[in-house]
Amino acid sequence: MDIVNSISLSFGPSAKRLVDYLPKGSYVAAAVVLFLCKKVYDFTTVPDKLSHFPSVSYFSFLRSTLAVESIEDRTRRFILPLLHKNNGFYVSKFPFYWTVFVTEPLAVQYLLMKGEIFPKDSRFMDALSKDSLAVRLFGNSNVVFSTGDLWKHQRKAMNPVFHRTVPVDLFGRMIPDIFKLIEKTDGNVLVDSFLQKITFDALGRALFGFDFKTMGDDDSEWIAAYNDAMSGITAPILQVATSYERILRHFYPHYDKASKGIDKLNKLILDMVDEKKKKIEESKGQPDAGHEKDFLTLILEAEMKENAISDPDDLRANLAIFIAAGHLSTASSIAFCIYHMAINKDIQNKARREALDILGDDDSMVPPTVAECKRVNYINMLVKEVLRLCSPFGAILERMTAEDVTLSGAFIPKGTLVSVDIEALHKNPAIWKNPTVFDPERFRKGGEYDQHKGITWAPFSDGNRKCLGVNFSMAEQQVVLLMLLKHYEWDLPENSIHKNGIVYDSIFSFTPKSLSIKFHKRH
Numbered sequence: 001m002d003i004v005n006s007i008s009l010s011f012g013p014s015a016k017r018l019v020d021y022l023p024k025g026s027y028v029a030a031a032v033v034l035f036l037c038k039k040v041y042d043f044t045t046v047p048d049k050l051s052h053f054p055s056v057s058y059f060s061f062l063r064s065t066l067a068v069e070s071i072e073d074r075t076r077r078f079i080l081p082l083l084h085k086n087n088g089f090y091v092s093k094f095p096f097y098w099t100v101f102v103t104e105p106l107a108v109q110y111l112l113m114k115g116e117i118f119p120k121d122s123r124f125m126d127a128l129s130k131d132s133l134a135v136r137l138f139g140n141s142n143v144v145f146s147t148g149d150l151w152k153h154q155r156k157a158m159n160p161v162f163h164r165t166v167p168v169d170l171f172g173r174m175i176p177d178i179f180k181l182i183e184k185t186d187g188n189v190l191v192d193s194f195l196q197k198i199t200f201d202a203l204g205r206a207l208f209g210f211d212f213k214t215m216g217d218d219d220s221e222w223i224a225a226y227n228d229a230m231s232g233i234t235a236p237i238l239q240v241a242t243s244y245e246r247i248l249r250h251f252y253p254h255y256d257k258a259s260k261g262i263d264k265l266n267k268l269i270l271d272m273v274d275e276k277k278k279k280i281e282e283s284k285g286q287p288d289a290g291h292e293k294d295f296l297t298l299i300l301e302a303e304m305k306e307n308a309i310s311d312p313d314d315l316r317a318n319l320a321i322f323i324a325a326g327h328l329s330t331a332s333s334i335a336f337c338i339y340h341m342a343i344n345k346d347i348q349n350k351a352r353r354e355a356l357d358i359l360g361d362d363d364s365m366v367p368p369t370v371a372e373c374k375r376v377n378y379i380n381m382l383v384k385e386v387l388r389l390c391s392p393f394g395a396i397l398e399r400m401t402a403e404d405v406t407l408s409g410a411f412i413p414k415g416t417l418v419s420v421d422i423e424a425l426h427k428n429p430a431i432w433k434n435p436t437v438f439d440p441e442r443f444r445k446g447g448e449y450d451q452h453k454g455i456t457w458a459p460f461s462d463g464n465r466k467c468l469g470v471n472f473s474m475a476e477q478q479v480v481l482l483m484l485l486k487h488y489e490w491d492l493p494e495n496s497i498h499k500n501g502i503v504y505d506s507i508f509s510f511t512p513k514s515l516s517i518k519f520h521k522r523h
């Protein structure tokens with residue numbers, strides 16, 4: 001068959017007409033161009049089996065990501081207008097695979113609670129090469145990404161640490177250092193970096209029994225290495241074409257900095273593990289100190305006892321993912337609580353009344369006890385409203401349908417990737433009254449949230465893959481907010497870039513960019 005006929009067969013008669021106009025020598029070039037056009041068309045067109053869902057165009061998503069548009073803005077522009085078309089379902093391809101996003105509350109509940117029908121899918125991480133930035137830091141089989149028996153094994157080892165009493169006293173012991181950080185300034189505190197240090201140190205002390213000492217160190221190597229590493233892993237250019245990272249690294253100016261950050265962070269983590277092992281060896285045979293052991297000690301002790309040393313790189317990758325999952329998300333939530341209280345003084349005053357009622361109104365630095373934290377009500381409502389309005393994660397990682405399913409009337413064939421769009425779920429006006437308004441009262445007992453059916457609030461996801469650190473994070477937020485409210489009042493400075501709405505830091509909308517807050521001591 002000659003090339004003209006084969007073009008006609010592959011691309012249709014109009015392609016043949018186009019080729020007829022071309023000089024003979026251009027057939028090959030035309031074939032290549034048409035082949036590439038077909039590839040782009042196939043890549044960017046919703047597959048037939050999902051064409052009954054409204055979709056977000058691939059190019060819109062691409063443009064939005066490259067323009068570093070926040071998830072909040074993107075959701076408002078493209079996604080919310082689609083939701084009424086198919087009962088809260090839509091499809092989108094980002095970055096590589098067509099995925100059905102679910103925002104209908106009963107369907108969300110079914111999806112999250114039926115882990116066996118919707119197991120997590122690891123193809124995104126599997127698609128990355130071993131030397132990609134993300135895999136070099138997180139591996140591709142840590143507890144967040146792993147599936148099946150490996151995940152069950154990892155989670156079983158971790159559950160006991162997270163299901164015991166949350167370390168409220170440990171968070172409390174950090175308060176003097178937190179206040180010292182504020183006192184070092186003229187009252188204008190760069191809240192995002194201040195909270196990153198607090199949550200980094202809290203995680204280290206509670207989970208690893210290790211003091212990162214970032215609070216007392218303006219040039220912390222841990223923070224510098226982490227931020228350099230993540231600047232590469234979350235770079236928009238690498239998000240849209242992750243599997244071409246090998247090529248793209250030459251065009252991405254900060255690639256080397258990110259790569260060195262990863263090497264440095266990995267080394268710091270391995271040194272921490274070595275130090276811990278030495279301590280465990282030294283303490284052998286000595287009486288137990290009586291306090292609860294941290295996560296890292298438990299894991300290393302189990303390995304040493306069973307003489308079953310697991311791959312050191314697996315442990316390192318899991319510690320790296322804990323650092324990533326466990327500090328900035330909480331830091332971001334506290335930052336948004338501070339921000340919303342700065343611009344809603346009545347809410348700040350109401351939260352303070354609760355803090356003073358629980359802790360008393362004096363200048364003592366005594367932190368709250370577990371019993372006192374249990375009395376917190378309004379501040380919890382406020383945190384929940386912040387996690388609704390400013391959820392650190394826009395969506396859960398993809399799941400794969402293990403069988404044909406019909407969710408709230410929508411048919412989803414076996415083998416389809418599905419996810420919950422947390423941002424759209426939290427902002428859908430069909431679910432929440434005036435969803436863009438900050439109003440903690442939604443979460444009062446018997447209030448708006450209690451009237452909902454299904455799952456309408458899912459910042460920590462739910463079901464078997466629910467966030468492991470939910471209690472840890474909520475307790476940390478309570479302690480920090482109680483103590484800040486007791487000892488300080490605060491405002492958003494007149495010249496703040498957030499005066500007319502939040503300016504986000506990255507496409508992942510983790511933190512408000514350079515959020516500066518003016519603190520005034522109360523005593």
Ligand code: HEM
Pocket residue numbers: 143144145155203322325326327329330333391392393395396397398458459460461464465466467468469470472473
């Ligand atoms: C405001 C703070 C936090 C938020 C909003 C949050 C949110 C989430 C979400 C949405 C998931 C589910 C991801 C998915 O399935 O796609 C998740 C999983 C996870 N989170 Fe968190 N998280 C927070 C804090 C923490 C903390 C403090 C830790 C650890 C100390 C932590 C550790 C984890 C782990 C290990 C998983 C994986 C659980 C599994 O798949 O079995 N998170 N988190």
